[in-house]
Amino acid sequence: MFVATLAHAADFDGWRVAARAALAQGLTPEALTFVVEGEGTLFGENLSLSAGDASTIRVPKAFPDLARLVVCHRDPQRFNLCYRLLWRLQHERRLLEIASDVEVRRAYEMEKAVRRDSHKMKAFVRFREVVEGEGQSHFIAWFEPFHHVVELTAPFFMRRFTGMRWTILTPLRSVHWDGVELRYGPPAPESDKPADDAMETLWLTYYASIFNPARLKVKAMQAEMPQKYWHNLPEAQLIRPLIEGAEAASRRMIETAPTAPGLRHERSRERMDMAVAAARQDEAFGGFNKRPDTLDEARDQASRCRACPLWEPATQTVFGQGPANAPVIFVGEQPGDQEDLAGQPFIGPAGKVFDTALGQAGVDRRQVYVTNAVKHFKFVPRGKRRIHQKPNMGEVKVCRWWLDIERELVKPKLIVALGATAAAAVLGKSVTIRDTRSRLIDLDDGGRLLITVHPAYILRLPDPAAQKAEEQAFHADMALVKETVPEVAA
Ligand code: URA
Numbered sequence: 001m002f003v004a005t006l007a008h009a010a011d012f013d014g015w016r017v018a019a020r021a022a023l024a025q026g027l028t029p030e031a032l033t034f035v036v037e038g039e040g041t042l043f044g045e046n047l048s049l050s051a052g053d054a055s056t057i058r059v060p061k062a063f064p065d066l067a068r069l070v071v072c073h074r075d076p077q078r079f080n081l082c083y084r085l086l087w088r089l090q091h092e093r094r095l096l097e098i099a100s101d102v103e104v105r106r107a108y109e110m111e112k113a114v115r116r117d118s119h120k121m122k123a124f125v126r127f128r129e130v131v132e133g134e135g136q137s138h139f140i141a142w143f144e145p146f147h148h149v150v151e152l153t154a155p156f157f158m159r160r161f162t163g164m165r166w167t168i169l170t171p172l173r174s175v176h177w178d179g180v181e182l183r184y185g186p187p188a189p190e191s192d193k194p195a196d197d198a199m200e201t202l203w204l205t206y207y208a209s210i211f212n213p214a215r216l217k218v219k220a221m222q223a224e225m226p227q228k229y230w231h232n233l234p235e236a237q238l239i240r241p242l243i244e245g246a247e248a249a250s251r252r253m254i255e256t257a258p259t260a261p262g263l264r265h266e267r268s269r270e271r272m273d274m275a276v277a278a279a280r281q282d283e284a285f286g287g288f289n290k291r292p293d294t295l296d297e298a299r300d301q302a303s304r305c306r307a308c309p310l311w312e313p314a315t316q317t318v319f320g321q322g323p324a325n326a327p328v329i330f331v332g333e334q335p336g337d338q339e340d341l342a343g344q345p346f347i348g349p350a351g352k353v354f355d356t357a358l359g360q361a362g363v364d365r366r367q368v369y370v371t372n373a374v375k376h377f378k379f380v381p382r383g384k385r386r387i388h389q390k391p392n393m394g395e396v397k398v399c400r401w402w403l404d405i406e407r408e409l410v411k412p413k414l415i416v417a418l419g420a421t422a423a424a425a426v427l428g429k430s431v432t433i434r435d436t437r438s439r440l441i442d443l444d445d446g447g448r449l450l451i452t453v454h455p456a457y458i459l460r461l462p463d464p465a466a467q468k469a470e471e472q473a474f475h476a477d478m479a480l481v482k483e484t485v486p487e488v489a490a
Pocket of ligand 1: 332333334335336339344345346347348350351372456
């Protein structure tokens, strides 16, 4: 019996090298076994990795992808099974197409289970912030995967949280990202699990705000979020109260649903169809084939939007927020770093300037609808930070799909464009703030538009006197909002 030793429990590369060497030496599956280093010993001759000629080995294209996932399964026979399949494939070229074959079927079952576990890890890992010695933040998560999916899934978190230093601890393996390199380590004891902290509060707020009572299907939700994960999920404590309040909330949503669509709906539909054609991806806008009838439906569709590349590095779609019948819509440019993490518009530094101006003018933010021209955070990673990038006109144009839906469903009397990007998104053409600011402009759909500066512009002004003057002008614009639509008064 020959023994091939693998470096860790999901060591696909090690398996591949050993399997090719064994095949080149003509070793039958019965003559070889795989063992993971540190997981017991097997007596036998160590496999030589250099003997034999591997040049004649052939496998169908689908096999490496299948084997890469199968070796992440918890089944102790996973490496041996992959070798048996590889052996058989040399003579049975179409083996993977024979779904009734016991070994093929088992491999596909294992692949499916691993995919599912990896998906769960992506969905249920929750980072907590730990501030280290020099005031640096480190984000730590504890997760209990069922299969060996840490290596498989870590690149997803690397792409998502490039600018943060983070660690995911699991009882099977740990992984660290320092902004440059992914490093894997041994299993973590439960005592390393970090304590409760502020990230948790942020996450709870986010979860409560995205909870959609009309879509509540308790069984489906429990299948997606099996109870075994609940004890590590801060939001699980919200599930029961949210379920209990769901019926009343659904009723409220039905009562406030928009009335029958009119001419504006038709015009808006034309524009949207053009946007879809421009994106040339039927499935891009969240894979829907039905135009949403409610904001919650639109929010749900937008959460799956793939119409432009901005979705990928972003944490989530940041859809608009506010009452479905708000008389005023405020449109910003795009979510920033904090908005991206929390899933809510205007909650970061620019949001503070915005809130202060509304407060000064006596406008109640709870009475207005707040959204952005572009619904994903566009950024470039720089070290630990994610630096905001202005969206280009193509991205603004594609994302008008969602803004138009929001306008059509909310039917505001007044739209306030915060900055030039927002103004271009509302008007469908570029204008300068200098030429258009603080004037009420009639829109084709019967509503009106007020263009003002973006609150982040005020924050960026280096001269305190200029900043003060701009702040006052911005407050005056907010006062004009209240004068034009008095219903929004606090
Ligand atoms: N800037 C924006 O334009 N929108 C936000 O939501 C936050 C910052």
